[in-house]
Every structure is written in structure tokens, then in C-alpha cells.
Amino acid sequence: MPEGHTLHRLARDLDAAFAGTTPSVTSPQGKFTAGAALLDGREFVHAMSWGKHLFAEFTADAWLHVHLGLIGTFTIDRHAYVGEMPVVGQVRLRLATDEHTGDLRGPNLCAVITPDQVEAVMGRLGPDPLRPDPDPELGWRKITRSNRSIAELLMDQGVLAGVGNVYRSEVLFRQRVHPLREGRRIKRSTWDAIWLDLVELMPLGVATGKIVTVAEQVAQVQADLAAGEVDPLEERTSYVYRRAGEPCRACGSRIRTQVVAGRNLFWCGNCQRRS
Ligand SMILES: [Zn+2]
Incomplete structure (x- = not known):
């Protein structure tokens, strides 16, 4: 299972690829179609992690909440050519701009939640040594x-x-x-x-x-x-x-x-x- 440093790197890489952009958000696998539709067309503000949880804020109070679990992966690729990347495997969520594609596969959890729900999840988690001011x-x-x-x-x-x-x-x-x-x-x-x-x-x-x-x-x-x-x-x-x-x-x-x-x-x- 990925430990906290992996999620921290992932948040950093998502920010580098998508912060300030309005990616297209889809669910090629079809299991996250409604959630993807909620995020599609919104600007990706920033991503962060707390422990093994990943949170990505989109404009107008929509947050993507991901837990990779044991086998989940979230890969971010910079396009080597113009056009859409082929879908490989069961992609639950895809974020795509002209420059980058992020594909989430096999997560334990992938949901769109509200700021209050983000607070509630964080409130249940212990301190994370990688957070800016953990207690x-x-x-x-x-x-x-x-x-x-x-x-x-x-x-x-x-x-x-x-x-x-x-x-x-x-x-x-x-x-x-x-x-x-x-x-x-x-x-x-x-x-x-x-x-x-x-x-x-x-x-x-x-x-x-x-x-x-x-x-x-x-x-x-x-x-x-x-x-x-x-x-x-x-x-x-x-x-x-x-x-x-x-x-x-x-x-x-x-x-x-x-x-x-x-x-x-x-x-x-x-x-x-x-x-
Ligand atoms: Zn010893």
C-alpha cells in the first residue's frame, strides 16, 4: 500500500500538471460518470494530501477525494504528441488538458465531496508528519x-x-x-x-x-x-x-x-x- 510520501508526491505532481487549468474530466471505465460530470468544466485549484488521502479542490466548492487503497494508481503523463492519449486498462477517472493526462485506476475510493466533508475526513485523521503544521x-x-x-x-x-x-x-x-x-x-x-x-x-x-x-x-x-x-x-x-x-x-x-x-x-x- 502506498504510504504518505507517495500521496504527497502525487498531490505535488497533480498541482504541477493541472493547477490553474480547466481539465476535461471523464470516467472512461464508466464507474465515476456522474462524479466526473460534476468536475468537468471547473478549474482545478490545487491538490493536497493528508496521510493516505488525496484531496483536489475544484472551483465552486467541489473536492475530489481519492484513497488509492492497496492497488490503486494515479499516473500523470505529459503528452509527447498532440491528441488524446489512448485509454489503457480500467481508468476510473481521467483528467486531461492539451499537455497532460492523469489516469486513476483501481482506487479504494473516488468521490466528489463538499468542503464540510473534507473537514470531516481530515478531522478523523491523526497528525501527518508531512503536513505543514501537524500536531x-x-x-x-x-x-x-x-x-x-x-x-x-x-x-x-x-x-x-x-x-x-x-x-x-x-x-x-x-x-x-x-x-x-x-x-x-x-x-x-x-x-x-x-x-x-x-x-x-x-x-x-x-x-x-x-x-x-x-x-x-x-x-x-x-x-x-x-x-x-x-x-x-x-x-x-x-x-x-x-x-x-x-x-x-x-x-x-x-x-x-x-x-x-x-x-x-x-x-x-x-x-x-x-x-
Ligand atoms: Zn539488532
Whole structure:
């Protein structure tokens, strides 16, 4: 499933392609014909993401709300030639101008909603480390009262928005927190460290399109960003994610795995102690 950095990049790319234009909006697949007709002929104002939700504002108070779910994709292509792009696959929603075509396929959710509904959706979501002024206190209040594991809580979009299976495993390793520790047994300083780590790491995901967590790669991308030129990383490495049975990069113990909140969790039993 795409994590928050993917949605943030998507909002940025949609803005670059469509902000200030009046795209034609259609549903080649036919499942979003009425919604597309509502948006067609309106100016695309801007797009933004909150966690795994994408919102695009059109003039006269119409908002497109998209959740990609597990298999959804939203591709944006710049036309290489004049004329309409051929439709490939099941395109739920197409935005098209003379210069760009954006095709949404297989989303979990695609709807036209009102500004009040946008507020309501956002009100149910926890703080997103990629938003301009997130409030980590809201996440902390839910964590410190919960007897659910921190691994489960980090995946709960009402606690923290945008973090998925990869970031949760990696950040818990980086902060040496056992993933099954209950929320109410997490110290405030530990939550602050997890939050600040995500605030540091997730923009690197936006910049590169990959989840960067291993110290050497983090340093490399940060140096690239400071120099103003990001080299796309050839290969993502991780500390624990999808490394079950392999040696921990810090201590050499075997990385463990277990299903938590429906997804495979990975950790080092030696570096990330229970107590
Ligand atoms: Zn270890």
C-alpha cells in the first residue's frame, strides 16, 4: 500500500500538471460518470494530501477525494504528441488538458465531496508528519491511553496519518522500540523521538519516491537535497523490513517477523527489547 510520501508526491505532481487549468474530466471505465460530470468544466485549484488521502479542490466548492487503497494508481503523463492519449486498462477517472493526462485506476475510493466533508475526513485523521503544521500531541493522547501495541497504533490512521508498514517497522528499529510494547507503556520522550524521526525521514521519501531509512542513505539523500540535486537511489535498503532471518545490521541477530494489524512486522529481538 502506498504510504504518505507517495500521496504527497502525487498531490505535488497533480498541482504541477493541472493547477490553474480547466481539465476535461471523464470516467472512461464508466464507474465515476456522474462524479466526473460534476468536475468537468471547473478549474482545478490545487491538490493536497493528508496521510493516505488525496484531496483536489475544484472551483465552486467541489473536492475530489481519492484513497488509492492497496492497488490503486494515479499516473500523470505529459503528452509527447498532440491528441488524446489512448485509454489503457480500467481508468476510473481521467483528467486531461492539451499537455497532460492523469489516469486513476483501481482506487479504494473516488468521490466528489463538499468542503464540510473534507473537514470531516481530515478531522478523523491523526497528525501527518508531512503536513505543514501537524500536531503530534493528538497522536500522543491516543497512544498513551491505549493498551494496543505501538506497532498497531502506528498503522492506525486516526492516531498517525501516512505511516504504513515499511515506515512503522523501520522507525521502531531506529528508535530501538519493541513493536509489541503497549501504547500506555511508551514514554513521552520515545513518542517525541518517533515523531521527530518521521518528520526527518518522510520528506526524503517525497524527494526520492523511496522509503529511505538506513543511516548511510539518509545522509546521502540529505546531502543531495542540500546540494539541490537528488540522485534517484538505485535500490532501497532497510534495517528490518522484509529482512526476516537475515542478520541485524547493528548486532547480527536474526531479524524476526510476525503479523500485526494484518501486515508482516519485522524487528530485531536483541536491539528492540520488550522492557
Ligand atoms: Zn539488532
